[in-house]
Amino acid sequence: xxxxxxxxxxxxxxxxxxxxxxxxxxxxxxxxxxxxxxxxxxxxxxxxxxxxxxxxxxxxxxxxxxxxxxxxxxxxxxxxxxxxxxxxxxxxxxxxxxxxxxxxxxxxxxxxxxxxxxxxxxxxxxxxxxxxxxxxxxxxxxxxxxxxxxxxxxxxxxxxxxxxxxxxxxxxxxxxxxxxxxxxxxxxxxxxxxxxxxxxxxxxxxxxxxxxxxxxxxxxxxxxxxxxxxxxxxxxxxxxxxxxxxxxxxxxxxxxxxxxxxxxxxxxxxxxxxxxxxxxxxxxxxxxxxxxxxxxxxxxxxxxxxxxxxxxxxxxxxxxxxxxxxxxxxxxxxxxxxxxxxxxxxxxxxxxxxxxxxxxxxxxxxxxxxxxxxxxxxxxxxxxxxxxxxxxxxxxxxxxxxxxxxxxxxxxxxxxxxxxxxxxxxxxxxxxxxxxxxxxxxxxxxxxxxxxxxxxxxxxxxxxxxxxxxxxxxxxxxxxxxxxxxxxxxxxxxxxxxxxxxxxxxxxx
Amino acid sequence: xxxxxxxxxxxxxxxxxxxxxxxxxxxxxxxxxxxxxxxxxxxxxxxxxxxxxxxxxxxxxxxxxxxxxxxxxxxxxxxxxxxxx
Numbered sequence: 001x002x003x004x005x006x007x008x009x010x011x012x013x014x015x016x017x018x019x020x021x022x023x024x025x026x027x028x029x030x031x032x033x034x035x036x037x038x039x040x041x042x043x044x045x046x047x048x049x050x051x052x053x054x055x056x057x058x059x060x061x062x063x064x065x066x067x068x069x070x071x072x073x074x075x076x077x078x079x080x081x082x083x084x085x086x087x088x089x090x091x092x093x094x095x096x097x098x099x100x101x102x103x104x105x106x107x108x109x110x111x112x113x114x115x116x117x118x119x120x121x122x123x124x125x126x127x128x129x130x131x132x133x134x135x136x137x138x139x140x141x142x143x144x145x146x147x148x149x150x151x152x153x154x155x156x157x158x159x160x161x162x163x164x165x166x167x168x169x170x171x172x173x174x175x176x177x178x179x180x181x182x183x184x185x186x187x188x189x190x191x192x193x194x195x196x197x198x199x200x201x202x203x204x205x206x207x208x209x210x211x212x213x214x215x216x217x218x219x220x221x222x223x224x225x226x227x228x229x230x231x232x233x234x235x236x237x238x239x240x241x242x243x244x245x246x247x248x249x250x251x252x253x254x255x256x257x258x259x260x261x262x263x264x265x266x267x268x269x270x271x272x273x274x275x276x277x278x279x280x281x282x283x284x285x286x287x288x289x290x291x292x293x294x295x296x297x298x299x300x301x302x303x304x305x306x307x308x309x310x311x312x313x314x315x316x317x318x319x320x321x322x323x324x325x326x327x328x329x330x331x332x333x334x335x336x337x338x339x340x341x342x343x344x345x346x347x348x349x350x351x352x353x354x355x356x357x358x359x360x361x362x363x364x365x366x367x368x369x370x371x372x373x374x375x376x377x378x379x380x381x382x383x384x385x386x387x388x389x390x391x392x393x394x395x396x397x398x399x400x401x402x403x404x405x406x407x408x409x410x411x412x413x414x415x416x417x418x419x420x421x422x423x424x425x426x427x428x429x430x431x432x433x434x435x436x437x438x439x440x441x442x443x444x445x446x447x448x449x450x451x452x453x454x455x456x457x458x459x460x461x462x463x464x465x466x467x468x469x470x471x472x473x474x475x476x477x478x479x480x481x482x483x484x485x486x487x488x489x490x491x492x493x494x495x496x497x498x499x500x501x502x503x504x505x506x507x508x509x
Numbered sequence: 510x511x512x513x514x515x516x517x518x519x520x521x522x523x524x525x526x527x528x529x530x531x532x533x534x535x536x537x538x539x540x541x542x543x544x545x546x547x548x549x550x551x552x553x554x555x556x557x558x559x560x561x562x563x564x565x566x567x568x569x570x571x572x573x574x575x576x577x578x579x580x581x582x583x584x585x586x587x588x589x590x591x592x593x594x
Contacts, residue, residue, distance in 0.1 A: 177543060193543065214542020257511070257539070259546055421560060422538035422545040422570050430552035488574045492558060509558060 011162040012114055012239055017203045021244045024251050024289070030244055031285040032225050037067070037277045044071035052081050059332035060088050062095065062433060064293070070280050070333045074273045074325075082325060086356050089331035093357035096336060098438040099472070100413040100445035101405055102360040103398065104153040104196070105146050106342075108369045109134045109172055111389070113159035115200075115240040117223070118233045119269065119314075121306035121389045122159050128307050128386045132369045133163045139172055144181040145372035147190040149364040149398050150456035152414040152448065155196040155219065157367075157389075160239055166206035169199055173213045183455035188505045190455065194416035196262070200239065201249030207256035216419055217295050220249040221264035225278025229270040233310070250286065250294070259425030260295040261286070264340075267318045268302030269310075272326050280333050292425050296338035296360065297330055299323075303344050303390040311390065320349055324356060331357035336432040346393040351404065363401035365392055399458050406464040411472055413445035414452060417508035439481050443493045443509050446472050450500045473497075511566065512539055512548060516592075520549035523591060533584060534572040541566065561585050563592065 024030070055069045065073075076082060110133040116123045134142060146154065156172060158164040173195045180191045196216040210218065224230050227243055234240040250261040263282050265275040279297055287293045301318050305311040318326070323345075331339060341350055341358040343365040350361065366372050368387040383391050394401075402412045417440065418424065423431055431437035446469060453465045476482060482490040489509070496507045520537045527533040528551070536550025545560070545568055559571040559581055569588060571581055 174542075211544075212541055214544040216544070257541075257546065416543075419544050419546075422536060422547045422568070424538075424545070425547045426552045427536060427547035427550075434553060484574060486574070489558065 040071040044075040065333040085328040089357035098442045105151040110164035112161040118310040143179040147181040153194040158199040160200035170209040217260040219262035224269040226270040262296040264298030298340045305390040343394040363398040403461040414448035415444035524550040
C-alpha cells in the first residue's frame with residue numbers, strides 16, 4: 001500500500017464520530033420509520049375531495065403539513081385536484097417569497113472522492129473520470145469567470161476526500177469571497193456575496209471551521225431515505241455507506257452554529273412518494289430539535305452519469321408528470337421553505353415547475369471542475385461525460401433564463417441580504433411564516449435586478465427587464481407595508497435604487 | 510456558536526429592556542465574515558434596517574422606523590457599556 005493510500009485510508013477511518021450520531025437517536029432509532037411511512041401512504045389511499053381540499057386549505061394558510069396529510073396528497077388521483085395543488089403552490093410561494101426567483105450557480109472545486117455511489121460519475125471506481133482539485137489560483141480564475149456571468153451566489157461543491165477536507169473548504173470560501181471581477185459592460189464590479197456549500201457530512205469541529213469563515217447554507221442530500229436502497233447504492237465499506245452519519249449531518253451543522261441548512265433527495269433511486277415523506281420527516285426532526293426547518297429543499301432527478309448503469313436503468317425513474325406532482329406536494333407540505341429546481345432539468349419542465357412554486361434556480365451552469373474558466377477561455381462549451389458528475393438538461397445562459405422569467409412576469413433576484421442582516425435561523429423562520437421576508441425579498445430583488453440589467457444583460461433582456469422593474473416599483477409604491485413608521489423603509493429603498501442607477505453596487509435592505 | 514449562553518442571556522435581557530422602556534425593537538447577531546447569524550431577540554417580523562457592529566463578532570440590527578440616528582447612537586453606546594460590565 002502506498003503512502004498516499006495509507007494517508008487516505010487513515011483519514012477516512014477518522015471522519016465518522018459515532019457519538020455525533022448517537023446523541024440524536026431516540027431509543028437507538030433515527031427518525032425514519034419505514035413501516036410507519038408506508039402505513040401512512042397506505043392509509044391515505046382514495047381520499048375524498050373534501051379531505052384533500054381541507055389539506056390544501058391548511059397549506060394555503062402557510063401551515064406545515066403533518067405526515068398523514070402529505071401522504072394523503074400523494075394519493076390524489078383526480079387531475080382537477082392536482083391542478084388546484086399546482087395553483088395553490090404558486091400562491092403560497094408568492095405569499096412567502098413574492099414574485100422573485102433567486103439565481104445561484106454551482107461551482108465544482110474538486111471531484112476526487114473516496115466513495116463509490118452507484119449513480120455518480122465521481123465515484124472512486126470510475127477510472128474514466130478525469131480528476132482534479134482546484135488550486136487557490138484556479139479557484140480565483142473560476143470565480144472571476146462565474147462572476148462575469150452576473151452571479152452573486154454560488155454553491156461550492158466538493159468530493160469527499162482528504163485533499164478537499166474541511167480546511168480546504170474553509171480556505172476556498174475565504175478565497176472566493178475575495179475575488180472581484182469587472183462586469184463585461186464596464187459599469188460595475190461583481191463579486192460572490194454568498195458561498196453556500198454542498199459537501200460531505202462532517203463532524204461538529206470541522207463544521208465550525210466553515211462557520212468561522214462565513215459559510216452561507218450548508219447542503220447535504222440524503223440521496224435516498226430508504227435504508228435498503230441506501231445500502232445498495234453506497235457500499236458499506238465507504239464513508240457514505242453510513243446512513244445515519246449522513247442523516248444527522250445537518251443536525252451537527254446546527255450545533256456548530258450553521259443555522260441555514262438544506263436538505264434534498266435524489267429522485268429515481270427509490271419510490272418518489274417515500275422520498276417526499278422522508279424529506280418531510282427530516283424537516284420535522286430539525287424543527288423539533290432546533291426550532292428551525294431547512295432553508296431549502298432540493299429534489300434533483302437522477303440523470304445519466306459517466307459509466308453508471310444505475311443512472312440509466314433505475315426502475316424508480318420519475319416521469320415528468322410525477323415530478324411536477326412531487327414538487328407540488330413539497331410546496332404544500334413545507335410552505336416556508338425554499339424549493340430549488342436546477343439545470344439538471346430541461347428548459348420546458350423547469351418553466352413549468354417554477355410556476356408551481358420553486359424559489360431558486362441556476363443558469364449558465366457548468367458542472368465540471370474548472371468548467372466556467374474553460375468556457376471563458378474559449379475552451380469546452382459542450383458537456384463532457386467523463387468530466388462531470390452527471391449531464392445537464394439545460395445549458396442556457398443566465399441572460400436567456402432571466403429573459404424567459406421576465407417574459408413570464410417574474411423578477412430574477414441576486415439578493416444575498418438575508419444572511420448578512422441576521423435573517424437566519426429562528427428569525428428567518430418567523431419572518432417567512434409571517435410573510436414579512438417576502439417584502440424584503442421584493443426590495444432586494446429590484447435592487448439586484450437593476451444591477452444585473454445595467455452590468456450584464458443583453459439589450460433584449462434589458463428591454464424586457466425594464467418592464468418587470470416598472471411593474472415591481474409600481475407595486476412597491478402601492479403597498480402599505482412599506483409606508484409604516486413614516487415611510488422610512490420606502491424612502492430608504494428609493495435612495496438605494498437611485499444609488500444603484502448611479503453605479504453604486506451591493507446595497508441592500 | 511461561539512458566544513456563551515450567559516452572554517446570550519444578557520443580550521436577551523437588553524432586547525427586552527429596550528423594547529419595554531423605549532419601544533425600540535432589535536435583535537443581535539453573531540458575525541462571522543459575511544454571515545450575520547441571529548442569536549437573540551425578537552423572531553417576529555419588523556423592519557430592522559440599521560446594522561451596527563458592537564464587537565468583532567457581535568452585531569445588532571435595530572428597527573429605525575420610529576427612532577432618530579441620535580437614539581441609535583445612544584442605544585449602541587448603552588449596549589457596549591453593558592457588555593463591558
